[in-house]
Amino acid sequence: MDMALDLVAGIGRATLSLLRATGAIALFALSGLSHIVRPPFYGRVFWGSFLETGFFSLPVVALTALFSGGVIALQSYTGFAQYHAQSAIAGIVVLAVTRELGPVLAGLMVAGRVGAAMAAQIGTMRVTDQIDALDTLSTNPMKYLVAPRLLAGLVALPLLVLIADVLGVAGGFLVAVVKLDFSATAYITATLNALKAEDVTVGLVKAALFGFLITLMGCYHGYNSKGGAEGVGSATTSAVVAASILLLAFDYLITDLFFSH
Amino acid sequence: MTDAPPKIRIRDLHKSFGSKKVLDGVTLDVAQGTSCVIIGGSGSGKSVLLRCLLGLMTPDSGVIEIDGENILSAPASRRERLRGEIGMLFQNAALFDSLPVWENVTFGLLARKHLSRRNARTHAGEILTQVGLDPSVGDLYPAELSGGMQKRVGLARAIAARPDMLFFDEPTTGLDPIMGAVIDGLIVNCVKTLGSTAIAITHDMASAQRIGDQAAMLYQGRLIWQGAASTLMESGNPYVDQFTHGRREGPITMELRR
Ligand SMILES: Nc1ncnc2c1ncn2[C@@H]1O[C@H](COP(=O)(O)OP(=O)(O)OP(=O)(O)O)[C@@H](O)[C@H]1O
Ligand SMILES: [Mg+2]
Numbered sequence A: 001m002d003m004a005l006d007l008v009a010g011i012g013r014a015t016l017s018l019l020r021a022t023g024a025i026a027l028f029a030l031s032g033l034s035h036i037v038r039p040p041f042y043g044r045v046f047w048g049s050f051l052e053t054g055f056f057s058l059p060v061v062a063l064t065a066l067f068s069g070g071v072i073a074l075q076s077y078t079g080f081a082q083y084h085a086q087s088a089i090a091g092i093v094v095l096a097v098t099r100e101l102g103p104v105l106a107g108l109m110v111a112g113r114v115g116a117a118m119a120a121q122i123g124t125m126r127v128t129d130q131i132d133a134l135d136t137l138s139t140n141p142m143k144y145l146v147a148p149r150l151l152a153g154l155v156a157l158p159l160l161v162l163i164a165d166v167l168g169v170a171g172g173f174l175v176a177v178v179k180l181d182f183s184a185t186a187y188i189t190a191t192l193n194a195l196k197a198e199d200v201t202v203g204l205v206k207a208a209l210f211g212f213l214i215t216l217m218g219c220y221h222g223y224n225s226k227g228g229a230e231g232v233g234s235a236t237t238s239a240v241v242a243a244s245i246l247l248l249a250f251d252y253l254i255t256d257l258f259f260s261h
Numbered sequence B: 001m002t003d004a005p006p007k008i009r010i011r012d013l014h015k016s017f018g019s020k021k022v023l024d025g026v027t028l029d030v031a032q033g034t035s036c037v038i039i040g041g042s043g044s045g046k047s048v049l050l051r052c053l054l055g056l057m058t059p060d061s062g063v064i065e066i067d068g069e070n071i072l073s074a075p076a077s078r079r080e081r082l083r084g085e086i087g088m089l090f091q092n093a094a095l096f097d098s099l100p101v102w103e104n105v106t107f108g109l110l111a112r113k114h115l116s117r118r119n120a121r122t123h124a125g126e127i128l129t130q131v132g133l134d135p136s137v138g139d140l141y142p143a144e145l146s147g148g149m150q151k152r153v154g155l156a157r158a159i160a161a162r163p164d165m166l167f168f169d170e171p172t173t174g175l176d177p178i179m180g181a182v183i184d185g186l187i188v189n190c191v192k193t194l195g196s197t198a199i200a201i202t203h204d205m206a207s208a209q210r211i212g213d214q215a216a217m218l219y220q221g222r223l224i225w226q227g228a229a230s231t232l233m234e235s236g237n238p239y240v241d242q243f244t245h246g247r248r249e250g251p252i253t254m255e256l257r258r
Helices: A002-037 A044-051 A055-080 A085-127 A130-136 A141-179 A185-192 A199-224 A228-259 B046-054 B074-084 B100-104 B107-111 B117-130 B135-139 B147-159 B176-196 B204-213 B229-234 B240-247 B249-255
Strands: B009-019 B021-029 B035-040 B059-066 B086-089 B164-167 B197-201 B214-219 B221-230
Touching: A002 A141, A002 A199, A002 B204, A002 B229, A002 B249, A044 A055, A044 A085, A044 A141, A055 A141, A085 A130, A085 A185, A085 A199, A085 A228, A130 A141, A130 B046, A130 B086, A141 A185, A141 A199, A199 A228, B009 B046, B021 B035, B021 B046, B021 B059, B021 B214, B021 B221, B035 B046, B035 B164, B035 B176, B035 B204, B035 B240, B046 B086, B046 B100, B046 B164, B059 B249, B086 B147, B100 B117, B100 B147, B117 B135, B147 B164, B147 B176, B164 B176, B164 B214, B176 B197, B176 B204, B176 B229, B197 B229, B204 B229, B214 B229, B214 B240, B221 B229, B221 B240, B229 B240, B240 B249
Parallel strands: B035 B197, B035 B214, B086 B164, B164 B197
Antiparallel strands: B009 B021, B009 B059, B214 B221
């Protein structure tokens, strides 16, 4: 009896703290968004975060996309070999890359690189009073630190995913032509036939949302970190874990919304 | 003692962290254009008091008035504007480590558009010279500076906008004695020539007497003594005497032992 009560109380406490955290993150996100659209704008900070999020993530994202496109081609070949493999494989690669692999893998890579770096940087600024110092120098830290980073994530991820889409399809093409001895022109024709604008668009919408979620988690956990170097370390971990889980959850929701009917 | 309302007026300020009372009824007046030094043991809440004045922490109860206006009940935008009239030197300098020194120094001026970026580098050099640093330091990053140099850059950043109020959290800690005296002189100069009102926290009694018009000692959450800074060494208060003379025997040690 007592144990049952303890259990219920424990679940209740966990639920409450989850709700509290969700509320706090939602308020943080709203405040960050509202600062994106109100001047002053910090173009310099935006540009720095944009380069960090987009440009410097390019190598990692490119390699990831290239290999996963190739893997999809290989895997589906073993499954479809008996039947008319040629056209099916090209179609599967395009579909998988534009709808799922492009945005999700790019998102996870950027979460590990950029989300962690943002949490560490903003967290260090918090525990060394730099955020308080901003306040005393007529600069709103939400506007100066958070808003440009959110915007950078929102803009950079779709661009990255566009590149990931191209490279993922290229990875499938390379495997199909070089290893499986398919005809290059036939593969390209099949690819173009399977390519749908809607798939690409929804993939880019996902990417924008993921970019926002990743930078939001990095900023939120960094901004609220406390307790010296250890606090910054755990903020970094939380940012990456939370961003990855949220990303996959929202991926499911969006897929359900657009593709399930 | 004039009839004009004090620049900064603090009444019965309380602040606790959990069950730990840090400020337990602080009351203090600082007149316009004067400076007040606050002394007190490590962990007695001096930095917390400054944070409350800056609006970076909200006290549990009490009144903080600036020019007769209660800032605790003022709207956020007003408090933000008031904060712009305060220059603050943080205990650990709190320099922005992603920006070069010159941009740190001129950050507030650039934020308020009192300065264009083109002129900022030269202007930063002038302010750096005032705090005893070579203008070329402006091109370094905070991580490339010694602790004492960081402190001086922090000071340069605090005074750059010639603010109405200046708060210093241990301005001379970590400086050699000569540089400490130079910085003290600079602070006095700011108060005299700019007419700024200053509050400084210090552990250095010589510096306290050089900087301060008034002095106060924070102990167990209250200001247990206030008087002219010049009388700091012979206050007649047993707590203050023990503290300023650094004696091991006295009322403070006794209470710690109990
Ligand atoms: N954010 C906080 N959360 C919890 N406790 C805090 C916080 N800030 C300060 N304290 C506590 O308040 C007390 C006073 O801290 P404060 O930094 O004001 O000391 P101080 O007088 O400035 O000491 P020092 O001379 O060493 O700088 C300390 O016991 C500290 O643990
Ligand atoms: Mg302190």
